[in-house]
Amino acid sequence: MSGQVRRLLLVVACALIDADGRVLIAERPKGKSLAGLWEFPGGKVEPGEAPEAALIRELAEELGIVTQVACLAPLTFASHAYDEFHLLMPLYVCRRYEGTPASREGQALKWVRPKALRDYPMPPADAPLIAHLVDLLEPP
Ligand code: 9L3
Numbered sequence: 001m002s003g004q005v006r007r008l009l010l011v012v013a014c015a016l017i018d019a020d021g022r023v024l025i026a027e028r029p030k031g032k033s034l035a036g037l038w039e040f041p042g043g044k045v046e047p048g049e050a051p052e053a054a055l056i057r058e059l060a061e062e063l064g065i066v067t068q069v070a071c072l073a074p075l076t077f078a079s080h081a082y083d084e085f086h087l088l089m090p091l092y093v094c095r096r097y098e099g100t101p102a103s104r105e106g107q108a109l110k111w112v113r114p115k116a117l118r119d120y121p122m123p124p125a126d127a128p129l130i131a132h133l134v135d136l137l138e139p140p
């Protein structure tokens, strides 16, 4: 694709926070792009779909939880230009949802203290988001 324009891929992601201030991350399963890297749960926004609606749908599909638009607080954006597309990914913070997050797509899940997120290899779009979560959840 070098020398060609990249399409924009809109993806939404969520930092689910538990009562102890830990953040949920998911390991991308074998067979997917970026397999083995740890990411904030989420996925692609479908054409015509509102970002919050896409995130609510992805959280239900991947983790089996139900949340509401009012429980999604936008925190920041990630952006990364891959060879094939330019990824734009708003990150939402969610502290209130129904159900217990469980792996619905074979992905490993981990609840991690914000500063310990640095110990997990993440996709290039996700890694810069850690600093924003540390500022929010574990300020000095
Ligand atoms: N992606 C990166 N970080 C994330 C998510 C949810 C997704 N936290 C990237 C990986 C893929 C693309 O977005 O390149 C689409 O994600 P998926 O539909 O393959 O999960």
Ligand code: MG
Residues within 6 Å of the ligand: 041, 042, 043, 044, 058, 062
């Ligand atoms: Mg996904």
